[in-house]
Amino acid sequence: MSPRSLSRSAVFRCAVGVPATIAVVVALGGPARAAGPARFVDVATAAQLRTALAGAVPGQAIRLAAGTYRGSFVTTKPGTAAEPITLSGPADAVLINDGPAGEAPGCPVPTAGWDSGYGLWLSGAPYWTLRGFTVQESKKGIVVDASPHTTIDGVTVHHIDEEAVHFRRSSADSVLENSTITHTGLVQPGYGEGVYLGSAGSNWGCHGNSGGADRGDRIQVLGNHIGPFIAAEPIDVKEGTSGGLIRGNTFDGRGITGENSADSWIDVKGTGYTIEGNTGTFAPPGTFANGYENHNPSTNPSFPNGCGNVWRANRSDLGGVGAYAIKISSVSKCAANPNVVYASNTVTNARSGLTNIPVTP
Numbered sequence: 219m220s221p222r223s224l225s226r227s228a229v230f231r232c233a234v235g236v237p238a239t240i241a242v243v244v245a246l247g248g249p250a251r252a253a254g255p256a257r258f259v260d261v262a263t264a265a266q267l268r269t270a271l272a273g274a275v276p277g278q279a280i281r282l283a284a285g286t287y288r289g290s291f292v293t294t295k296p297g298t299a300a301e302p303i304t305l306s307g308p309a310d311a312v313l314i315n316d317g318p319a320g321e322a323p324g325c326p327v328p329t330a331g332w333d334s335g336y337g338l339w340l341s342g343a344p345y346w347t348l349r350g351f352t353v354q355e356s357k358k359g360i361v362v363d364a365s366p367h368t369t370i371d372g373v374t375v376h377h378i379d380e381e382a383v384h385f386r387r388s389s390a391d392s393v394l395e396n397s398t399i400t401h402t403g404l405v406q407p408g409y410g411e412g413v414y415l416g417s418a419g420s421n422w423g424c425h426g427n428s429g430g431a432d433r434g435d436r437i438q439v440l441g442n443h444i445g446p447f448i449a450a451e452p453i454d455v456k457e458g459t460s461g462g463l464i465r466g467n468t469f470d471g472r473g474i475t476g477e478n479s480a481d482s483w484i485d486v487k488g489t490g491y492t493i494e495g496n497t498g499t500f501a502p503p504g505t506f507a508n509g510y511e512n513h514n515p516s517t518n519p520s521f522p523n524g525c526g527n528v529w530r531a532n533r534s535d536l537g538g539v540g541a542y543a544i545k546i547s548s549v550s551k552c553a554a555n556p557n558v559v560y561a562s563n564t565v566t567n568a569r570s571g572l573t574n575i576p577v578t579p
Contacts (some may be wrong), residue, residue: 237574251267264289271295274303282307282351288314289536299367305338307351309374313337315356325424326363334358337378340365340378344389348373359383359402364427383448384414387425388433395440401473403449408478410449413439416488416545419515423467431458438463445470450480458524459488459517471537475504486512487523489555494530500537508545509534509565512557525552529573531562532555541570549575 255275261267262283270280271293273492282305291313297303318335326334334399335357340346343365352374359375359382359473364390375382382399385392393533394459395414403410417425417432425432437459444452444467452469455462469483479485481496493510510532514524524547534543545563546557560575 227407228568229350237318239425241510250267263287264291267291271305271423274345276303277301277346279304279306282311284308284310286312286314286487288316290315290317290335290339292334292339292341292370292470293329293343293346294328294341296343299345302347302367302369303343304347304349305351305562306347306349309350309352311351313351313353313356315451318357333359333485334380336361337365337375340368342468344368347371348540352376353382354378357405361386361413361439362389362392363387363425364389370394370397372396376397376400376402377404378402378410381411382408382412383412385434385437386417386432388428388435390433390435390437392434393440394442395438398443399448399452400445401447402474403477406450407475410456410475410480412444412448412450412452413456414437414456415462417460419457422458426458431498432456434459434462436461436463438465439467440464441466443468443470444483449473450473451480451482451485453484455484455486455488455491460490460579462488462491465495467496469496471498471500471506472502472504474500474504474506482505482511482540484510484511486510486527486539487515489523489526492530493527493532495532497533499535499542502539504536506537506539508540509536509543511545512547513553514548522551523549524556527556528560529559529563530560532564534563534565534568536565536568538567542573543568543571544573544576546573 259270259280265289274295276298315337316332320332323329333493337353338360341363345367347369349371354377357379362385364387382402389419399412416434498509516523519579529544544559559573565572
């Protein structure tokens with residue numbers, strides 16, 4: 219065989235000293251190599267999904283077919299910044315967990331013989347993208363534990379016993395966007411948040427894996443439709459978290475129960491959040507005090523929660539029930555890092571007005 223009959227790559231190998239016989243084998247395809255993990259994994263049954271989640275590798279895309287998937291779906295497999303792992307499917311690919319079942323550990327971690335009841339659980343699995351599918355009829359919807367850099371895009375979560383989406387155990391730098399959340403707290407109304415960022419200080423013994431606090435920092439909640447019938451707050455921002463962005467969401471307050479102090483669209487106990495460009499409405503049924511609130515649960519002066527947050531260009535209709543669009547509590551606790559309410563916020567049908575503090579032009 220002359221060099222002219224070889225591929226260009228084979229000729230190059232010959233030119234740089236690769237033996238011609240090896241070059242010819244390469245040019246003709248050579249012996250078959252062991253195949254690596256599949257780039258795309260298509261699943262159509264619950265068993266296939268469990269296998270795919272258990273064996274996921276960086277760069278892989280798991281694709282759900284339309285249909286109902288019942289069972290416990292959990293992964294502990296990390297992606298990477300360069301090669302995230304994707305789980306995607308159409309809206310009629312529906313994950314349902316009929317649990318919980320078995321004996322739960324003291325703190326929730328994936329444990330043999332125990333079904334958490336979570337619709338989908340990422341545990342120690344950073345750099346995942348979840349896209350398009352639906353989670354419903356589960357104890358909790360999507361739980362993201364110790365899994366920073368998670369993106370949840372265009373999912374639907376509804377008819378959940380407790381909270382719909384929970385970023386927990388320092389799952390920082392994550393994003394929830396373009397998603398729809400309704401009907402939470404069906405069994406535990408006081409724990410039926412739409413979106414839960416971080417953990418209450420009383421739960422840091424389990425979930426505080428970074429210096430004692432659950433540091434779910436820099437999480438972004440963007441362009442979602444949350445409500446109606448979110449039994450607790452549509453978004454609950456817990457103490458110990460900071461630097462997040464809540465932008466462009468629509469809140470439908472019908473069905474807020476008032477249980478466990480749930481009486482606003484957003485309760486901010488973290489620091490340094492920007493809350494802007496959101497639209498909130500309230501109408502009966504439900505219990506409603508104010509559109510947006512902050513609180514300062516920490517008694518530790520070195521940990522000033524609920525401070526340094528900014529509200530800008532939010533539109534609020536309080537339905538003639540709520541007092542303020544934005545209620546700032548314990549102003550003195552944030553004297554060194556005050557909350558700021560800009561005049562670009564607007565309110566209608568308020569009993570008291572836009573806010574209880576001076577606005578910033």
